[in-house]
Amino acid sequence: MINDEAVEHYNSRLTVDLGNLKSLTTQQQDRVRHYGSLAESLLKNKDLAMFIHHFKFSQADFLSSIRGHTPDDNSQRVAISNELAGIDNFVSSLKRAVYLKNRIGNTNHVPNDNT
Secondary structure (H helix, E strand, C coil): CCHHHHHHHHCCCCCCCCCCCHCCCCHHHHHHHHHHHHHHHHHHHHHHHHHHHHHHHHHHHHHCCCCCCHHHHHHHHHHHHHHHHHHHHHHHHHHHHHHHHHHHHCCCCCCCCCC
């Protein structure tokens, strides 16, 4: 399940302090922009959105089908609720990456000198 590509992606993850965006170096800003662009492309992917919604509806259906109140039933409810919260947190992390990309903006834009 874990291969060299997964390890490489993990090692290249975004590890900058996003608390103060003005203190980021140009290279760090570029990494934030790139990370945000990747997240934005995922958010715009209709197939991904379809699978996320299908997963959420499937889990919600399963959650509503639990009728009992035994300790096992309650444990299943908690587990499914955690799965739903996890997928929501994943989507929120993508939205945050896009927000940070937009907040930094494109400072590499060269103005037109023919004004």
